Amino acid sequence: MTNTVACAEKADVILITGSNTTENHPVISAGVKRAVESGRTKLIVVDPRYIKIAGFADIFMRQNLGSDVAWLNGMMHVIIKEDLYDKDFVAERTEGFEELKASVEKYTPAHVEEISGIPADLLVEAARMYAGAKVASILYCMGITQHTSGTDNVKSLANLAMLCGNLGMPGGGVNPLRGQNNVQGACDMGGLPNVYTAYQAVNSEEVARKMEGAWGVEGVSLELGMKATEMIPAAHDGRLKALYVLGENPLVSDADLNHAEKSLANLELMVVQDLFMTETAEMADVVLPGRCFAEKDGTFSNTERRVQRVRQAVEAPGEAWDDWKIIGEIATRMGYPMSYGNAEEIFEEIRQVTPSYAGITYERIAVEGLHWPCLNEEHPGTPILHSTQFTRGKGMFHAIDWQPPAETADAEYPLYLTTGRVLYQYHTGTMTMRSEGLMDRAPESFVEISPKDAATYGIEDGTRVNIASRRGTINALVKVSHKAVDGTVFIPFHYAHAAANKLTNAALDPVSGIPEFKVCAVKLSAES
């Protein structure tokens, strides 16, 4: 996030899109709801489903799946046409405005209505509301990123925020809500194929020499590595021979699971480090018992870039080890001694090679976490990014054209499927499905369908149906709900027994490598 969690309560207008906030980030949603209830803040929600937070919205717009660039361009079209944009900000802090202006020219509200299904007058109203705010915040989540156009969607949101000068101040910003506890930290620490810690490029000679110096090695690779979504096909065609998996369960979370399973079976060696015998661990050659958060010391970095302490509360069961210790032992056996005494020693090393974390110490974050960048021990941390300038100097507008999703509904697969989470489950359920309370609330998968579609197919709430895509078939319980829009069904992806990802499309966003989980074509049939 460019801003903080608390910031939402300072906005005049909040735009939420592609985030089922009350279910996936309940504590953030509470802040949004408080702001709306207080009368200070107006709320615009753009989502294909009538999710709970939509009930709090002043304007709710239901876009067709995969039409985000179109409606965002449409909003900017209106804002520019009506001269509502922040001219000072655009002049002083950005470049590329003329290109943007030209590219949104054709996205008239009427044209956008054809693509997105959003009524033209509603779009105009939303554009005026967003642009009319002194300060407006954008919150988004996987509903924006999990598309073949995900990167374009994110850039379009940034365009909109810059156009209205909504960056760098309390209550503003473009704020991705991270779905997992330490996504931010995994990225910050270089858990990515193209960067070391603090986003230092792997293909930079200078960075490579610096890391070699710090680590006392020679010959680190300057080549970009494979993304997770490229590793699977590489395993399939034999380029990848070994995969080491730390606490992930790609066999439920990946797109097009049937293909993923075949690919992993092809590996010469798969090592899985986890808490439980997950679907992925079942296939591994070696399974190593790790520790859960309550059994270890360390830090997590939250969605607002705040680095916070994790503390050991209980002893680990049996012979479960800290993940860093396991890896360190293997490294040592491979001829590179890596023996840390505790998590803090590792953190001290991180500070040396990670400029944005350099000023953070365990002592400083003992009571309250600090936001990176935090450059030295006197630095107070940075709750709000870009307050005087962007990382690259001026903010760049990106002229972007709308592209349809990779798969569209047709005669054979006439319905759209979109996937997501439910409040009571988390990711692939390895943790939540072991909780009595959570399982009582959300014991099994379902397919959410609109009343009209249910009538068309002659299916009733509580019955079971088969849902098929070009890639697979699953069976799930029907939940008829006004949340669903006609023509689109929703299935949560948590449940291995009815894995929504057997159906999803592995078509990737060309830049981020994120699969299009949010759109694919399916058909329904009553259980035979």
Add this chain to the structure above:
Amino acid sequence: MTDQNILVMNGNEFTFEPGETILDVARRHSVDIPTLCHLKGATPTGACRICVVEVEGARTLLAACATPAGKNMVIRTESPQVVEARRTILKLMLASGNHNCAARGSDEQDWTAFQLAVEAGDGSNKLCPTWGDCRLQDLAYRYQVDGEGHPGTASPYPLEDVNPMIVRDFSRCILCGRCVQACNEIQVNKAISFGFRGAETKIIAAGDKPLKDSDCVFCGECVQVCPVAALVEKNPRYDVRPWETEQVRTTCTYCGVGCQIHLHVRDNKVVKVTGVEDMAPNYGSLCVKGRFGFDFIHAPDRLTKPLVRKNGQLEETSWEEALDFVADKLGQIKKDHGPNSIGLLTSARVSNEENYVAQKFARAVIKTNNVDHCARL
């Protein structure tokens, strides 16, 4: 006296900001006015009247939480009149409902009968489940009162324990309304409200249904703010007493908000989770996963030993053997097919330290940049 915003509290002059209540001013100057219903972040209601103070010139005692500080006010926070009022309120609360702890008292020698009646309603022969962690009990000791001399009133409503997370015990509810405020004003879930009237008053969910059939999302905010034993987590109820546990402050392991939590630990087991109050980013609030989703920590099917596949089966082995096997095999594959034939998926679930070590292993030891995690998924 001057034109400044000054008032006098217990003989001391204090300045105040316009808009502050008497309670705000007192807290800022470390004057301890007791409260029960007052909930930070919510509109003060003055419902319980424990915070009453004497203000010169006022006809009645005033609720400090709901009375704006005024110029030249002369306030006494513990005058005999104030103390007497507080004692009366506490006595009434203690006498109503199943407050079976030492604070209730028993001058009529009716303790046994009372305890048996409580047991009949709630199925436990122990003392109140929040004994030792109860605001009402604290205040009863502070003002040296018990429920004696007031006829006890029994609650007309049976206990609700039909969901696995929260027990609602109306017999111990003092109708302070904190839960209603927490649900409506802090979490804005609008699941519970005051229902019925007079002696029948009850906190109800969705036209008086069990929580599980209402709009409740089991965030447990109401449980955390309830000052007595009316709302309690189901599993630790009666089983875990506060003095048996140690609290460890840490960060929640679920979504990216990174809520600050206390793990309540007894005998090497996490038995309960609460939100850390007054602390960003969550200021005490949690969601159902953070508060009730910790069973996995002690699940019987946790992996406890390294496993290596032998003859097609994963078999338990020693760390030595497992680590040697992995190191040999990785070394061999690296030699035969090059470093880029090896990939490492690190994790958005594990700590920064572990992510760092994992990518360092891939880059410094294997010498590949095939490092990613599944966060995009």
